[in-house]
């Protein structure tokens with residue numbers, strides 16, 4: 364292939380080439396009892412035996428981070444393409460000042476073992492306990508271990524992937 368077909372990618376945008384996994388909604392509960400959810404695109408599997416472990420990158424300023432630190436558990440739900448607008452809304456404000464579930468009348472299911480709310484219509488979800496939290500540089504890495512997981516039979520086809528800003532995509536057929 365001609366080298367000229369490749370455009371240089373800025374080092375700030377190079378991560379968009381790595382964003383392989385589906386977007387998550389990290390669902391948590393605050394000390395005061397407010398249920399919250401925040402879209403998180405930067406997530407990655409860590410291990411699968413004997414149970415799935417994974418990490419997500421979280422700005423320590425987010426209410427989600429404070430909740431995860433206090434609660435030591437969370438739910439990672441997988442929004443579908445149809446929920447893109449709600450993803451953008453829930454990622455535009457903080458759970459510290461907004462009751463996001465009531466603000467946008469989000470119907471929900473209760474977690475089976477973790478005290479957090481899962482928005483209805485998601486492709487699936489993982490209920491997790493916090494394994495470790497790392498604080499490299501100005502970010503936080505939260506590592507979770509799955510306690511329970513549920514998914515639609517064709518969940519992988521329905522998940523929503525994030526590139527950057529308002530640019531999303533839906534995976535095509537498995538090849």
Ligand SMILES: Cc1cc2nc3c(=O)[nH]c(=O)nc-3n(C[C@H](O)[C@H](O)[C@H](O)COP(=O)(O)O)c2cc1C
Nearest residue numbers: 401402403404405421422425426427454456457458
């Ligand atoms: C599509 C999308 C992806 C996002 N990915 C991340 C992410 O990977 N890590 C992060 O810390 N924030 C991410 N955010 C930002 C948070 O979701 C956003 O700041 C949210 O309002 C935080 O809410 P909270 O304060 O209730 O936790 C993302 C937002 C959007 C819309």
